[in-house]
Amino acid sequence: MKHEYDVIIIGAGPGGIFSAYELMIRRPDLKVAVFDAGKALSDRKCPIDGDKIKTCIGCKSCSIMSGFGGAGAFSDGKYNITNDFGGTLYEHIGKSKAIELMEYVDRINVENGGEGTKLYSTTGTQLKKICMQNKLKLLDASVRHLGTDINYVVLENLYAKLKEFVDFRFMTAVEKIEALSDGGFKVCFEGGELTCDQCIVSVGRSGSKWMESVCEDLNIPAKSNRVDIGVRVELPAVIFSHLTDELYESKIVYRTEKFEDNVRTFCMNPHGIVVNENTNGIITVNGHSYESADKQTENTNFALLVAKHFSEPFKDSNGYGESIARLSNMLGGGVIVQRFGDLVRGRRSNEKRIQEGLVTPTLNATPGDLSLVLPKRILDGIMEMIYALDKIAPGTANDDTLLYGVEVKFYNMEVSVDENLETGYPGLYIIGDGSGVTHSLSHASASGIFVADRIAETFE
């Protein structure tokens, strides 16, 4: 039976965009549609203006997380080229293939607006030794920092090319995927359905609950057992400048003495801002920064996260993270901010002490007490790491260092896919963060290129 489309891609985040891009390059003759529950890039506007609307009002489609560009559209645009973090794509496709594809994604970004941006690398850095001497491990990576502004330009340029080749359907959440008896798929959405030969599902974090229902409907095995919980640290940029000037983003791991837990830095934003993030109606914290100097601040922010793995019978690791985030929302009406000095002294922060401090907050959060929210073991680990970081970046443990909570890194269920990122249904691929295989821009994008290449071959 002839289907309406050769390929339907669900999700227009980096995974979906780069699969569409590669199909356009490899097989411009194919008929391809891309569905996204969110808006076109130019229509994506978060209503928070810092004036009339100060905090998240829980829009039906969150413009920060959904639409063309996905969760990455207003991100800092840090494309880390590494197998050390950002996902486990290499477990499916091999380490050298994964790096090769991440480098290919980098070239596409550079060709489409990112040509003036810088590629940083840990290769040959002295900082590795200094970290090691202080019980800290600096992970290896190259990182292209596009910045929020150039990242947007790259997305605009990719969209301009893709719209000539792809049928985009925005504000169209796919409700159901049905496997057809002839081997194709029916994609159902409000007010219609379309069929295709092959289907790429790339629904990211915002599609995690829907992904679970697809796995249930189609009997695709999936498991979930991890969530990362922590805080976002904000301090004067000068304290971390010797690291950020050379590496831009340093991924540093510390093993705590007390519990032997790993605490790690995550998503470092030199001269950046701290922002709210809305995941399924729960407000957590995140950060980003701009490439252009006039939008930069005097602060640097990064997350300190502790990974929590659960074993049987508990299965709902994301639910655990959500409950902790809900607690902070309950106490603070959103994100809570606390001075490190107040945390150490066991007292909540207040407006006055924060205003008098040396760090001007870049996010309007409620002064509070993070010890009422975060489990003791996690908080102890974070405090230990702040003192460890103070040895390589003196000033990190200053009283005025700001901690915003909570930052939660939700992991999607790991969906059972093979070495081609294909499910047990031939032609049904699950990629990007929605598959649980990737957790980053570069890995999600590389997974998109990978399946597009596979699909291009099947049509040859």
Ligand SMILES: Cc1cc2nc3c(=O)[nH]c(=O)nc-3n(C[C@H](O)[C@H](O)[C@H](O)COP(=O)(O)OP(=O)(O)OC[C@H]3O[C@@H](n4cnc5c(N)ncnc54)[C@H](O)[C@@H]3O)c2cc1C
């Ligand atoms: C504020 C912020 C900053 C970040 N900064 C960085 C960074 O600097 N570097 C980095 O590596 N990573 C960063 N990340 C993470 C990065 O954005 C993600 O890893 C990446 O976007 C994953 O790509 P994806 O295509 O898998 O999913 P997503 O980008 O989440 O895209 C999924 C898309 O699918 C759509 N969708 C969901 N369900 C459906 C459905 N049922 N029907 C139709 N469409 C659907 C959504 O609307 C969304 O547009 C950041 C994330 C955030 C939120």
